[in-house]
Amino acid sequence: xxxxxxxxxxxxxxxxxxxxARDTLPAMLLFVVATxxxxxxxxxxxxxxxxxxxxxxxxxxxxxxLGLGRAFVPEREQRVLDxxxxxxxxxxxxxxxxxxxxLAFLSAAEVVALxxxxxxxxxxxxxxxAGMLLADVGICAVGTFLGAMAVATRARDLLLPLLFLPLAxxxxxxxxxxxxxxxxxxxxxxxxxxxxxxxxxxxxSFEYVVTE
Amino acid sequence: xxxVERQYRVPLPVLAVASLxxxxxxxxxxxxxxxxxxxxxxxxxxxYFHVSIAFTAYACFAGGAWKALRHLWKRDxxxxxxxxxxxxxxxxxxxxxxxxxxxxxxxxxGHWWLWSEDQLVLFLVLFLFYxxxxxxxxxxxPGPQRANFSAVYALFGVVLIPVSFLxxxxxxxxxxxVVFTSNVTSNLPGSMLxxxxxxxxxxxxxxxxxxxxxxxxxRLDLRLRELRLA
Amino acid sequence: xxxxxxxxxxxxxxxFAAVLVYVVIIAxxxxxxxxxxxELERRETKAExxxxxxxxxx
Numbered sequence: 001x002x003x004x005x006x007x008x009x010x011x012x013x014x015x016x017x018x019x020x021a022r023d024t025l026p027a028m029l030l031f032v033v034a035t036x037x038x039x040x041x042x043x044x045x046x047x048x049x050x051x052x053x054x055x056x057x058x059x060x061x062x063x064x065x066l067g068l069g070r071a072f073v074p075e076r077e078q079r080v081l082d083x084x085x086x087x088x089x090x091x092x093x094x095x096x097x098x099x100x101x102x103l104a105f106l107s108a109a110e111v112v113a114l115x116x117x118x119x120x121x122x123x124x125x126x127x128x129x130a131g132m133l134l135a136d137v138g139i140c141a142v143g144t145f146l147g148a149m150a151v152a153t154r155a156r157d158l159l160l161p162l163l164f165l166p167l168a169x170x171x172x173x174x175x176x177x178x179x180x181x182x183x184x185x186x187x188x189x190x191x192x193x194x195x196x197x198x199x200x201x202x203x204x205s206f207e208y209v210v211t212e
Numbered sequence: 213x214x215x216v217e218r219q220y221r222v223p224l225p226v227l228a229v230a231s232l233x234x235x236x237x238x239x240x241x242x243x244x245x246x247x248x249x250x251x252x253x254x255x256x257x258x259x260y261f262h263v264s265i266a267f268t269a270y271a272c273f274a275g276g277a278w279k280a281l282r283h284l285w286k287r288d289x290x291x292x293x294x295x296x297x298x299x300x301x302x303x304x305x306x307x308x309x310x311x312x313x314x315x316x317x318x319x320x321x322g323h324w325w326l327w328s329e330d331q332l333v334l335f336l337v338l339f340l341f342y343x344x345x346x347x348x349x350x351x352x353x354p355g356p357q358r359a360n361f362s363a364v365y366a367l368f369g370v371v372l373i374p375v376s377f378l379x380x381x382x383x384x385x386x387x388x389x390v391v392f393t394s395n396v397t398s399n400l401p402g403s404m405l406x407x408x409x410x411x412x413x414x415x416x417x418x419x420x421x422x423x424x425x426x427x428x429x430x431r432l433d434l435r436l437r438e439l440r441l442a
Numbered sequence: 443x444x445x446x447x448x449x450x451x452x453x454x455x456x457x458f459a460a461v462l463v464y465v466v467i468i469a470x471x472x473x474x475x476x477x478x479x480x481e482l483e484r485r486e487t488k489a490e491x492x493x494x495x496x497x498x499x500x
Contacts, residue, residue, distance in 0.1 A: 050386075149361050154352035163348060163365070166341035167372060170379035180386045190382060194375060201371055205364045208284050212356040228469035232462040238476045244448070421465065428472045435479050442486055 006089040010097030015104060017074065026068050028109040035059040036113075036120050052121040053128070053176050053179040057172050059117075059167075060110070060132065061139065068143040069160050071098055072151040081148075085210050091099060095145060095206040103140040110136070124179075127188065131178030134191035135171045142167050145202040148209050170194050218290050223429060227421040234414035241407045249404075255319040262312040264412040265305050266331055268419045270373065272302030273338070275423075291407035292359035295366055296349065297427045301419055303342045306347040309335045327387065330380050337376045341369055 018024055019069050039055045075081040110132060118124055143164055150160040171194060177187030242260045249256035276298035283291035313332040318324050327333060345365050352358040 026278055038346040081296075149348065149364070152357065152361075153348065153351040159344075159347060159351060162344040166344065167368065170375050171338055177382060177386055183357065186382060190378065193378075194322040197375060198368075199372055201368065205284070205367065206366055208360045212360065224469040224473055225466060228466040231457065232466055235462055236455070236459045239458060243451045243455065418462075421469070425465070425469060425472060428466075428476065431471070432475055432479055435483065439479070439482055439486060 003093055006093040007097045007100070010084075010094060011104075011200055014098060014101035018101070018105065024067055024070050025105050025108055028063050028105065029108055029112050031066050032059055032063040032109055033116055033155045035062065036117060040120060049122045050143050050180050052117075054176050056117055056121075056128075056179070057135075057175045059113070060106075060135070060175075061168050061172060063109055063113070064102075064106050064136075064139045064143060065161055065164060067102060067109070068140075068147045068164070069157055070104050071144055071147045076151045081210060091207045091210055092203045094210065095148065098148075099140045099144040099202075101158040102144050104142060106136050107133075127184035128175075131175045131184065131188055131191060134188060134195060135175045138191065138195045140170065141195065141199045141202050145206060145209070148206070155168060167198070168187040220424070224421070224424050227417065227424060231414065231418040231421045234410070234417050238411040238414040241410060246403055253296075255316060257314045259369050260310055260411045261415070262309065262316060263408070264415045266309045266335070267310055267412060268415045268438070269302050269305035269335070269338075271416060272298050272305060272419060272423070273342070273366075273369055273373065276302060276366045280366035283359060283363045284367075291318050292362065293430060294427060295363060297423055297430065299342060299345055299362075299366055299369075300426065301423045303339065303346075304422075305415075305419060306335050306339050306342065310339065321395045328375065328384070330384075332341060333380050334373070337380075338369070338373065341372060345369070 032140070035061060039052065039059065064155060072081070075084070081094075114129070114132070134162045143160075146167070147160055148151055150156055150163060153159055169176060171191065174187045174191035174194065178184040178191070181187065238260070241255055246257070246260075248254060267347050276295045279288075279291045279295035279298055282288040283295060310332065313329060313335070314324050317326045317329065317332070325332075345362065349358060349362050353362060
């Protein structure tokens, strides 16, 4: 029970910070819409609508990267992370809370992005939205974990995309499969598998990322 | 890291001679003894090395992850460096997989790269992943934090291997199916089978030899540095 | 394989074997270096021990 309370408190802190600062979410929204416009210009005349579906996922991954890059910056800059680590809570709670907060931001961005995509390109089916939900969990779980590591290095912003993209490939495969294929069940199942495997791995090893 | 180091049962020169003998034997078998493959002819011989190198690379990554686990869980003081060297060997052999695979693709199908080859695409993803391992490691100052980060990332790598493989397999259903398919002959007749086995063992021994050599070199470097400071 | 191909392949194999002989040489050198560093470390700790004076107490 204590664990849940810790997670709730930490997640609430992140959401409140964003609500007051209002910088990350608007940036993500603008970024994703701008990316869609760029995609319009990068798809030659007779590209299939499937190509646009594929590109949706590229947009989501890179928008998520934008948000993830900033996820741990306040912690590192104001040394909040040291304080959190000293607190008598399970360290993995820090990760869970941050992942939940990032998930909230990404979902909020998608609430705008998906209708805009439907407007610019073509309608979306239920499987795509379901896939997006599952993929978001995976993206946020792995992304916040890697973000915590990246923020402690010298390279910071440069490193997070490099660490994240190879791990994002299965997510993109699952997502595009769910959007495009007639029987999306397999891909949704795969996304769920990814979420479980990497979720457990992140949860078990976050302790080692923030302590020495 | 003091004068007391991990003691190995097999001394390094013995390993080196063993790998020399085994690899030369494997080369001789592959090129002079084994008969030509019925379907693909001479170019199929590269598979003996291609598949062996791939498995060796997986073994290196798995070894790196095992050492990483020992570092995190058992606080083994040598495990961090061993994990790093194992991953380093893994990426060397991984690059060789990409190289040999590319050569085979060129010979067999006329293209330097084939998206239809699952193993090749998997190694491309792993190559990207483990290159990022080095970027991560070198952008943190040496110390317990760097060791922890490397260890955790190495563990992510081994989980990624099967997940990526599955992803690549299911991706084929919507990525435009290419005409070419791979045909690694799964049932190898007699002489081909044990040629493959010998090649596999030879490359594993070679990888382990190189691992031990690199490890010894790095350890010596550390010890000398400590001596200089003392 | 034609005779020419056989010779070319043999040449490559010989080069490969030569590289591995080099690996053996490196392994031997490393072993010697390790022994030397062990010796140095032993001398270092011995020197530290010698530096310490033994003072009788009581």
